[in-house]
Amino acid sequence: MQSLVLYAQLVADVDRFLDGAYRVIGAGMVCGPGCDACCQNALSLLPVEAYRLREGFEGLAPNVRQRVGELCRTIEQDGLPGPCPLLHEAKCLLYEFRPLVCRTHGFPLFSAEFAEEIGRPVDFCHLNFTEESGLETIPREAILNLDLLSRKLFVINRQFLAETGRADVAPDTRIDMTELFAEVVNDSVWRKRHNGEK
Numbered sequence: 093m094q095s096l097v098l099y100a101q102l103v104a105d106v107d108r109f110l111d112g113a114y115r116v117i118g119a120g121m122v123c124g125p126g127c128d129a130c131c132q133n134a135l136s137l138l139p140v141e142a143y144r145l146r147e148g149f150e151g152l153a154p155n156v157r158q159r160v161g162e163l164c165r166t167i168e169q170d171g172l173p174g175p176c177p178l179l180h181e182a183k184c185l186l187y188e189f190r191p192l193v194c195r196t197h198g199f200p201l202f203s204a205e206f207a208e209e210i211g212r213p214v215d216f217c218h219l220n221f222t223e224e225s226g227l228e229t230i231p232r233e234a235i236l237n238l239d240l241l242s243r244k245l246f247v248i249n250r251q252f253l254a255e256t257g258r259a260d261v262a263p264d265t266r267i268d269m270t271e272l273f274a275e276v277v278n279d280s281v282w283r284k285r286h287n288g289e290k
């Protein structure tokens with residue numbers, strides 16, 4: 093599907109940009125293995141990203157898929173807040189397949205909406221940068237334009253919906269990650285474990 097090719101290109105472009113940004117500002121960043129501060133919520137995804145993540149999920153070992161599915165089912169039933177069900181021992185189970193938002197975690201991001209929400213158009217992780225020393229010390233070329241990225245993803249998602257026969261689906265429809273993975277669970281087995289049913 094052409095939309096998946098375009099999505100892969102967008103992911104590669106973002107990774108390339110962020111590699112460059114890291115070379116410029118990496119010394120000021122604490123991002124790395126063991127930090128899971130950005131993974132404390134289950135995400136909702138546009139269908140094209142949900143599809144790609146689901147492809148990665150199918151490649152996990154059956155027992156891992158079952159564990160993630162059960163966790164998602166529990167989160168759905170009990171309405172528990174995060175962390176992300178793909179987070180395991182402070183690492184992402186689907187790192188190579190992670191959505192775009194996860195790729196941008198920790199980096200300085202520009203959005204016109206931030207100006208209204210936080211009073212400046214650039215947001216950043218406060219573990220990496222501080223209000224006092226942060227914004228002024230971040231070179232412009234290391235700031236990712238989140239609005240532009242969202243627009244590109246939105247267009248690709250529309251194409252994906254059209255190519256999968258769902259052109260009538262609202263283009264901003266999102267899929268909860270918990271919904272995406274909970275369905276792998278065998279209901280009766282899960283109920284027995286979760287509720288102590290015989």
Ligand code: SF4
Binds near residue numbers: 133177184185191194
């Ligand atoms: S998908 Fe991976 S990187 Fe994204 S929030 Fe979940 S665990 Fe973190």
